[in-house]
Amino acid sequence: MASNAPDLILTHGDIRTMDPLQPRAQAVAVQAGRVVAIGSNDAITALANGRTKKIHAGGKLVLPGFQDTHIHLQDSGTGFSSSVNLEGARNIAQLQQLIRDYAKTTNDLWVRGVGWYSGIFGAHNLDRHVLDAAVPDRPVYIYASDGHNAAMNTKACELTGLDASVADPHGGSFVRDDKGVPTGLIYEDAIDWVRARMPKKExxxxxxxxxxxxxxxxxxxxxxxxxxxxxxxxxxxxxxxxxxxxxxxxxxxxxxxxxxxxxxxxxxxxxxxxxxxxxxxxxxxxxxxxxxxxxxxxxxxxxxxxxxxxxxxxxxxxxxxxxxxxxxxxxxxxxxxxxxxxxxxxxxxxxxxxxxxxxxxxxxxxxxxxxxxxxxxxxxxxxxxxxxxxxxxxxxxxxxxxxxxxxxxxxxxxxxxxxxxxxxxxxxxxxxxxxxxxxxxxxxxxxxxxxxxxxxxxxxxxxxxxxxxxxxxxxxxxxxxxxxxxxxxxAWRGDETGSLTPGKYADLIVLDRDIFAVDPYAIGETQVDLTLLGGREVHRAEGFAG
Known part of the structure; x- marks a missing residue:
């Protein structure tokens, strides 16, 4: 019996399993990355031995790990970790200052930015001349938060060969002035045309x-x-x-x-x-x-x-x-x-x-x-x-x-x-x-x-x-x-994830508040105290003793 003891147990939680057959519980047992039992504190504690790791949830809400089924994890992670974040810009002056300041901190030839808001910036106020005023002597390329718009300065247009002679690619377009010259604003699949002519990242x-x-x-x-x-x-x-x-x-x-x-x-x-x-x-x-x-x-x-x-x-x-x-x-x-x-x-x-x-x-x-x-x-x-x-x-x-x-x-x-x-x-x-x-x-x-x-x-x-x-x-x-x-x-993994059910992966989270009970206007401030992936700790908040 001792050899079958769980690797980990989490007790004293307000567990919402999202499993209709057993919707609420106090404790969960994990072995080899999977849920093996779920139930009361006493029942789950009785399964443990001296080698079992124990987590005390302190009465907090426990849920299955969340799954984000439409996210650009790699590209957005790369963008935000290697470019200037433009999400906070609410006018042209702020946008220019963020780009200008970032250019001073990077040795890359290209000055890149991500996250500008197309609800504020667009063909009416954003073009290559606006970006030239921020950084005139290096190529600037900034990508909108919606993923469907981008903008370049004059230097970037020159280095990629974007001029009046370039036709719009299928599924995309270059915004042009009344003489047919690209303004530096780029829509849809024209972004791919530009990226193909920019230096490749390692x-x-x-x-x-x-x-x-x-x-x-x-x-x-x-x-x-x-x-x-x-x-x-x-x-x-x-x-x-x-x-x-x-x-x-x-x-x-x-x-x-x-x-x-x-x-x-x-x-x-x-x-x-x-x-x-x-x-x-x-x-x-x-x-x-x-x-x-x-x-x-x-x-x-x-x-x-x-x-x-x-x-x-x-x-x-x-x-x-x-x-x-x-x-x-x-x-x-x-x-x-x-x-x-x-x-x-x-x-x-x-x-x-x-x-x-x-x-x-x-x-x-x-x-x-x-x-x-x-x-x-x-x-x-x-x-x-x-x-x-x-x-x-x-x-x-x-x-x-x-x-x-x-x-x-x-x-x-x-x-x-x-x-x-x-x-x-x-x-x-x-x-x-x-x-x-x-x-x-x-x-x-x-x-x-x-x-x-x-x-x-x-x-x-x-x-x-x-x-x-x-x-x-x-x-x-x-x-x-x-x-x-x-x-x-x-995501085609409902047989192994999504609920805290015996046999499924022990992907679970402990929250600092009960989002089902708090004022709805306080939900957005919720913090995650603990995240387990297959029973492995992948996040722990600094103040969570557990």
Whole structure:
């Protein structure tokens, strides 16, 4: 009996297992990285012997580790660890000063920045001359938080060969002045054109980026992620960390499919990635499709034209017949589809093509995902449940802030604005869903995201601050499920993670407060005292004695 004693027990917790068969407990026993028993303090303590490690949770809330199913872990970690963070800039002078100050601290030829807010900066106020004023003699490249916009100074344009003679690439564009000369502002896949002409980072820089990102994940209770866009470089880095025993999150990943690829080439490329990178903790399991861009730069595809004076619309980024063939082929090959949709037309086209694939290949538990779903036509909401399609939602964005009130709502009008981020309506249909961050577009910290999901208001405002579509508020239970059981299912690891159930991995977190009981406006300040990945401690807050 002694040889079967658990390696670790955690007792005196307020454990919410997220397992409906045993929803509450005081203690949990772990052996070889997995939960072996869950129950009362006395029952679990009786299983231990002198070699068993013991953690006293002090009556605090214990949950399964959270899973972020749409995060750019490696790229954002690398960006924030090797570039200037521009998230705090709220005007041109602040943006310039951050870039200017950072240029003095780096020896790299290129001055890089990440995180500028496209709700404030854009074609009306940001161009190469603005960046020249900050750093005129070195190339400057800054990437927006939304991942769909970037900007360069004149030196960077010269070094990459960007001038009036360069045509817009498929799926992207260079903003130009009235003479056709690029202004330095870059949209969508034109960003790839620029990056291909910039110096390449060494793999060590990306390894450092993952270390930075996963440490942040663990600090905030995240034990599993779905990297929302990878290529072979990403997977090489992840595998290297896994083989070194340094990976502290479970990783699923989705690889991008490009509009110009044939079905055969795209499927072959992703099948090779899936074969090559599949282990206990890392796997490529899905195909990523961008069907449109974002409202902020008018590349979101809408059913009806934009409502403001400029009007117009944006196309789907794929030939729609080709997209149908791609969806059918990837679905038949048992890839999950992970589809970026912002406008209501992009969402409808995605659902139409998923439905076509299902009619030909039959239904299977794919849990294909629509990421973002910023605007959806109400007629399409019931189709999410009917087709078993996951809404991968980022609730932090559903609040009154400039990107919503000053840009999106004027672009689409009040009638369509009612169906912007309609999370509760979708959840109450019984459709599958998951909650995520899209870091580095925004924070990866789940607790401000949860608070916004529940309040539909920004943090640190008065409680009477305008609420964005109050009828779409979620409750805490719904958001926690979106980060645990439902996220695990969406990442195709629900059989081994997502709840504290005997046989599953002992991925768990201890919180400094009961987020189910506190004032909703205090959820965002929650701190994680302890994070375990397979029973291994990957984060401990300084003040947690445990």
């Amino acid at each position: 793999l060590d820089a990306y390894t450092k980026g993952v270390r930075y990102g996963q440490k942040l994940c663990n600090k905030h209770g995240i034990t599993g992620v779905l990297d929302a866009m990878v290529a072979e470089r990403h997977m090489k880095v992840y595998r290297g960390l896994e083989e070194a025993g340094e990976l502290s999150v479970r990783l699923r990943a989705t690889a991008k499919v490009y509009p110009e690829e044939s079905v055969k080439d795209a499927l072959g490329r992703l099948e090779a990635l899936r074969r090559e990178y599949r282990s206990e903790n890392i796997a490529v399991h899905s195909a990523k499709f961008f069907l449109d861009g974002v409202l902020e730069n008018r590349t979101a595809a809408m059913i009806e034209d934009y409502s403001d004076a400029t009007g117009g619309n944006a196309p789907i980024m794929f030939d729609e017949d080709h997209l149908r063939d791609l969806f059918i082929a990837f679905d038949a090959a048992r890839f999950q589809l992970h589809i970026h949709v912002i406008g209501d037309r992009a969402t409808r086209v995605a659902l139409d093509r998923i439905e076509a694939a299902r009619e030909i290949n039959g239904a299977w538990p794919s849990l294909h995902q629509l990421a973002h779903v910023q605007v959806i036509h109400p007629d399409d909401i019931p189709r999410l449940r009917a087709l078993g399609v996951v809404t991968n939602m980022q609730p932090l964005w559903a609040r009154c802030e400039p990107s919503v009130t000053d840009m999106a709502l004027p672009f689409i009008g009040a009638e369509r604005g009612r169906w912007m981020y309609p999370w509760r309506t979708i959840v109450e249909t019984g459709a599958p869903y998951a909650v995520s961050s899209d870091w580095g577009v925004s924070t990866l910290n789940p607790f401000p995201i949860m608070q916004t999901a529940v309040t539909r208001q920004p943090a640190h405002v008065a409680k009477d601050f305008p609420v964005f579509e109050a009828q779409e508020r979620l409750n805490v239970e719904q958001v926690v499920r979106g980060y645990t059981t439902l996220a695990a299912a969406a």
